[in-house]
Amino acid sequence: MCTSIRLMIFSIFVLSISLHAQNIVVIVNSENPIVNLSSIDLKNIFTADKAVWDEGNSIQLVDWKIATNVREQFYATILRKSPAIVRKGWVQKIVIGSIYPPAVLSSESEIIHFVATHRWAIAYIEKKELPSTVKTVTLDGRMSNDPAYQLK
Amino acid sequence: MRGVILIVVIITAFMQNVYSQDRTFDISGYIDVGVAWLGEREISVGDTMLSTTEGKFTFLTQRFNLLPSTEFGRFKVFANIEFSNGFSTEHETGNFQLFEAWSQYTISDALKMRGGIITTPFGVFNQIRDASPTHLGVLPPSVFDEGFEEVDFMPMYTNFLIFGTTDFGSIQLEYAAFTGNGKGVEGETSIDLNNGKDYGARFGIGFSDEVTMGVSAWKSGLEEYENNKKEEHTLYGTDFLLSIGNFEIRSELMPGFAVINGNKFFKATFFVIASHTMNETITPYILFDYLRDDAHIKLSHIQKRYSIGITYKPIWRTALKVQYVMDTYARPGVNDNSNIFMGISILF
Numbered sequence: 042m043c044t045s046i047r048l049m050i051f052s053i054f055v056l057s058i059s060l061h062a063q064n065i066v067v068i069v070n071s072e073n074p075i076v077n078l079s080s081i082d083l084k085n086i087f088t089a090d091k092a093v094w095d096e097g098n099s100i101q102l103v104d105w106k107i108a109t110n111v112r113e114q115f116y117a118t119i120l121r122k123s124p125a126i127v128r129k130g131w132v133q134k135i136v137i138g139s140i141y142p143p144a145v146l147s148s149e150s151e152i153i154h155f156v157a158t159h160r161w162a163i164a165y166i167e168k169k170e171l172p173s174t175v176k177t178v179t180l181d182g183r184m185s186n187d188p189a190y191q192l193k
Numbered sequence: 194m195r196g197v198i199l200i201v202v203i204i205t206a207f208m209q210n211v212y213s214q215d216r217t218f219d220i221s222g223y224i225d226v227g228v229a230w231l232g233e234r235e236i237s238v239g240d241t242m243l244s245t246t247e248g249k250f251t252f253l254t255q256r257f258n259l260l261p262s263t264e265f266g267r268f269k270v271f272a273n274i275e276f277s278n279g280f281s282t283e284h285e286t287g288n289f290q291l292f293e294a295w296s297q298y299t300i301s302d303a304l305k306m307r308g309g310i311i312t313t314p315f316g317v318f319n320q321i322r323d324a325s326p327t328h329l330g331v332l333p334p335s336v337f338d339e340g341f342e343e344v345d346f347m348p349m350y351t352n353f354l355i356f357g358t359t360d361f362g363s364i365q366l367e368y369a370a371f372t373g374n375g376k377g378v379e380g381e382t383s384i385d386l387n388n389g390k391d392y393g394a395r396f397g398i399g400f401s402d403e404v405t406m407g408v409s410a411w412k413s414g415l416e417e418y419e420n421n422k423k424e425e426h427t428l429y430g431t432d433f434l435l436s437i438g439n440f441e442i443r444s445e446l447m448p449g450f451a452v453i454n455g456n457k458f459f460k461a462t463f464f465v466i467a468s469h470t471m472n473e474t475i476t477p478y479i480l481f482d483y484l485r486d487d488a489h490i491k492l493s494h495i496q497k498r499y500s501i502g503i504t505y506k507p508i509w510r511t512a513l514k515v516q517y518v519m520d521t522y523a524r525p526g527v528n529d530n531s532n533i534f535m536g537i538s539i540l541f
Contacts, residue, residue, distance in 0.1 A: 080359060084402075085360070088402075090358060090365070091302050092302060093299050093301065093302055095301070096267075097299045097300065098217075098264065098265030098266070098267075099217070099264055099269070108473075121402070122402070122436075122438075123438070123439050123470060123473060124509075125470040125473040125474070125476070125506070125509075126436065126438075126439060126441070129327075129470075131509075132509075132510075132540060133324075133327045135221060135260075135314070135540065136260065136273070136324035136326060136540075137293075137324075138260065138262055138269070138271035138273070138293070138295075138297075139380055141219050141262070142219070142221050142508060143216070145509065147385065161217075163375065
């Protein structure tokens with residue numbers, strides 16, 4: 042009886058995740074030469090453990106201010122930490138000069154505009170058509186339409 | 194001397210911003226305001242006496258820190274400048290401190306080089322000991338107690354640093370190696386006597402983002418004590434972080450000694466803090482601090498501090514904090530005391 046209930050709850054949980062799951066893409070400025078990131082690098086970037094691009098320039102983080110489905114899915118899939126824990130790490134890195142204060146924005150249009158105007162910025166959004174000043178990067182060598190793409 | 198360095202850093206930062214659109218310039222910082230109710234307590238009077246004071250309400254150190262930085266290619270310049278308690282040169286009030294001012298050359302995350310006035314990466318928290326937004330409590334852990342600032346005990350600053358992090362699968366390695374003037378600087382003139390270079394290193398290893406352990410070592414230059422006897426000495430420290438979901442435990446141990454008036458005294462600090470973050474905004478925590486200072490008349494020789502507190506972050510840059518603190522002392526006749534601290538830290 043107990044096992045059945047657990048199975049039912051788990052099924053509902055999986056169903057709810059799949060219903061809400063969205064195809065998320067990682068975006069950077071089109072002048073950034075990066076074309077691919079590993080999921081480990083992506084995690085390290087957003088936890089501020091990786092602070093610079095290969096060119097030596099500081100990475101400018103952009104994150105969602107509000108708890109959207111996109112943010113929840115990204116944190117659960119890639120970072121596997123809560124926003125509170127991640128942001129505590131940001132604060133420690135900011136005060137010792139390791140990173141610039143991340144831009145925490147409320148809307149998709151704000152995020153896209155920020156990435157378009159900051160050469161070394163990185164963000165994640167729901168998959169959509171993008172302006173030419175912004176491009177997506179592959180994740181672990183996979184494009185967002187790949188069945189094995191991690192942020193589906 | 195520090196004033197000159199500060200001016201150079203600021204001018205450099207602005208010049209880089211003015212002359213190149215491709216260069217990044219940023220000023221962030223933090224403000225720290227706090228109050229406390231301090232219970233009845235004994236205070237040290239002179240070298241041997243204690244006196245009891247009544248409980249009182251007081252304001253804590255009011256801080257305003259500026260963090261200017263600029264970046265051009267692989268070079269970065271950064272400073273941490275603190276003004277506290279209504280700083281004024283005209284009225285000679287308050288304090289001004291230059292915590293850090295350095296230039297960094299970045300090859301990659303695995304290899305960075307830094308030169309200037311640098312807080313020493315001795316333990317996890319040493320670099321951030323003065324930055325209130327990084328602490329859950331109003332009072333930082335006792336590792337950073339002002340009574341422990343003698344450089345004999347803990348390396349406060351260094352001048353050249355090589356550091357980095359690198360991943361091997363789920364294992365993360367951190368390293369930092371540094372060298373500086375140590376005690377070989379003539380106090381009044383700041384002339385490097387070049388006879389007290391110190392150097393040290395920290396190595397850390399992390400597993401699956403959940404456990405990080407670090408060890409630090411620091412070897413300082415010639416030290417005079419016991420009738421001008423000279424020797425070098427080495428200090429060691431350890432740090433530990435366990436982070437599972439929203440639950441964290443951090444601790445740090447720093448044994449060492451200080452030389453005061455030609456005599457050598459044992460010192461040590463240890464803290465452990467456990468916290469759990471709820472709803473992204475509320476973090477209750479408990480903190481235990483242990484201090485041993487054989488030269489301190491009141492501690493003589495041990496203070497244990499028990500704290501319980503809560504931090505509320507309505508937004509991630511702002512923290513409202515309440516902390517209840519009870520101090521106990523090993524010395525007979527020195528009573529326990531209870532205190533309540535409240536504060537707000539804003540990062541901008």
